[in-house]
Amino acid sequence: MRIIKGQEIVEDQWVHVEDEQPLPEGDVIISLARWQAEKDTLIGRNQGGLGVRVSPDYHAEDIADDLEHFDVVALDFPVFRDGRAYSTARLLRDRYNYEGEIRATGDVLRDQLFYMFRCGFDAFEVRADRSIDDAIKAFSEMTVTYQPATDEPLPLWRRRA
């Protein structure tokens, strides 16, 4: 599957694994529930990277203590209108200093990508029925930002010439 990573389209090396499936070798993304249940064995796993899939019912503070174990935090958008994950991503980056990948999954559409990027998302699984080649244009449409966010430390008033 192709995803957007660092504003480029790349072939994804990560595999989403459902709770009942055995873990394959390689880089896997599992549910937060599975992580919580199998934490002890998962910490010792050395066959690839580990990511968790987090529903917006969970907030940044709910996973903050475990962040060191995750290479990917995949924040899910059940519908694009559910904006909770924007705050979660910002807090993971700005408050908990998480430096791994923050990936948007679920109802991920072109017109949300720029805001997601500004909040600290750096990987995007664009919804399967949408054109990813179209979606990537989202990053070049708007160039002026008033407020500081994860992508920009300063408000515009400190940048105005």
Added chain:
Amino acid sequence: MYQYDSFDRQLVSERVEQFRDQVARRLRGELSEEEFLPLRLQNGIYLQLHAYMIRVAIPYGVLSSKQMRRLAYIARTYDKGYGHFTTRQNIQYNWPKLEDLPDILESLADVEMHAIQTSGNCIRNISADQLAGVAADEVTDPRPYSEILRQWSTFHPEFAHLPRKFKFALTGSEDDRAAIAFHDIGYRVVVNDKGEEGFQIFVGGGMGRTPMIAKEITPFIHRKHLLSYTESMLRVYNGYGRRDNKYKARIKILIHEMGIEEYRQRVEEDFARAKDGAMTLDDAEIDRMKAFFAPPAYEDLPATDANVDTLVAENKRFGQWLDRNVEDHKQQGYSIVALSLKTKGVAPGDVTADQMDEIARLADEYSLGIMRTTHKQNIVFPDVRKKDLPALWDELKRIALAEPNIETITDLICCPGLDYCALANARSIPVALELTEKLDDIDYLHDLGDLRLNISGCINACGHHHAGNIGILGVDKKGEEFYQITLGGSSKSDASVGKIVGPAFSADEIVPAVENVLETYTENREEEESFLDCYRRIGMAPFKERLYANN
């Protein structure tokens, strides 16, 4: 007023280009209406009963004559020759064509206007006291802070998909003309005993089906923390506001269910960590913003004008107009003049393109080229020389904007209702028109005095019926239009929510019912007592008795 620099201009024009592309994709069929919906909503475009509607932002109600001329041009070129000023100090056009919308936005961008965040579940256009900067009772002008908040909230990436729409209002006066108690967040600029400027902040007010008065979250937060504190308030709402039910998604419900103490604690926790970060406002930025709103170079004028006094003595109508439509200015020799958009035969808030052009001309001639829109759907000239009042009055009469009815019962607020709105239960404009038709005796209006009557076509309360001393609410009874009456609402500093009197009235009965309410008041009032004070003293019972006497 605020002037765009190259950054602001670029932001707005990039937005226009982005939307032009989206409309093109829609017209080519690459986007379905369903996919287009969130995109058009982010640009203030709704699909109404008969056509698209575009809502143009007028930030905190400040408008230049140049902008007003452009609004006239748009009404003439792309609409049916008129526009509608709303209760959010904005203007709506009810008949634009989809393919014209990008051109409309481009035309607006030319005069530093846009339709950004006038719809959708984001921070909406910010409203403020329409007399900001000129009111005699003002402590601090809220407009510089309104602009700071406007910029911060524009395309805020974290808060573009809140549980529900989110409305700010600001005032800098004791006397609340911006209805801050009925907003998601209401700010009052205050000065503490150390002489520092800051904000008293209220949260969780609103109308809709569950009207609530906002609660104080802090009595004073220093002005430098305005944005950080606001961001923390929004972050807690974004994370914990309800998303399972559209009607329970406003912040008022979160505050109600969580309690103001718990909400405050979570906000304070977040704020404690965010405080003193990049968003902390410095004096330089605040001063830069204040400079945009510095008082104009007023002339040194006498406090009174002989011609005005003579005309008052000679012409009762002029006196009534002065009494109702003209207010004291903080600068000696100047007045604040309200243009009434509530005249017989016209839907409240509607203005024709020709009137807009004339308003722009008059603003240039009499009000330093600047005007304000009000949440009561009128227009205000903030800086009129007293000696010009007779001439201005003559001109306004000519274009039917001199009705001396400001803050009387016919200065009513009214939502579009079933004539335009897909959500409506009942028409509201015809009720407004019938009322203004019936109550056209100016002496009687003046005798009734301050009396706010507000009409909503359904429980969503866009016509603010909860905040009317008399409120009228359209309801549906087995497919027929009916109207409930509420009494005792107020959006001023003594804010209260109106209470339902009893069973609803049919379309034929509603205006006579209002007349009954008025008679009950005039029979019961003591001396100069206002309608609201009288109601608060005598209570609901006498009104109820009168209204349902025959049943």
